[in-house]
Amino acid sequence: MEKITADKYFFHKACFCCKHCKKKLSMYSYAPLNGEFYCIFHYQQLFRRKGNYDEGFGHAQHKDRWLLKNAADLVHDESEA
Template sequence: MDSCKEKSKLFLTFQALLSKLQIQENETCKLCQQRVYPMECLVADKQNFHKSCFRCHHCGSQLSLGNYASLHGKIYCKPHFKQLFKSKGNYDEGFGHKQHKELWNSKDKDQLSSISFIQLVYI
């Protein structure tokens, strides 16, 4: 009887060790969507990457955890991150996005046109 209990304890311990070693489904590379094994995994911005996939979005140079910057979910080398920022002077246009002030202006115009329409109705 004791040997049966010991075997079941040993089996449960072995199962617990195996579950710790197994890679979970969500441990895939953000860029290539392939499984990332612990020896080749980099974690940056709470995302998993293969070391070989961790490259600048602009120039493709391989990066490390000490020489990258990220914006809008894209990874850049620090020189290109600075260059893209300087090209337009802001984080939106330099990286191919609309400026926030343009979005605000369009919202303001929509609000003004609806206000003007309401004023016309009541006049």
């Protein structure tokens, strides 16, 4: 069987497909995000749905993690004072 290497992952040629629509991908027709692979159409469509790469793909927004960390740091600093 042929193998494909994409983003440090190895796939059988038949197993390299879009997470959303299961369409077979090639080295020229995929977009990776967080270890998942999408066809170009669905990658763009999911991004447009929410306007960012996190929410559109079902993840918490990255900025929310910063806000939580900053809030925790403020609470920690106030408790030391």
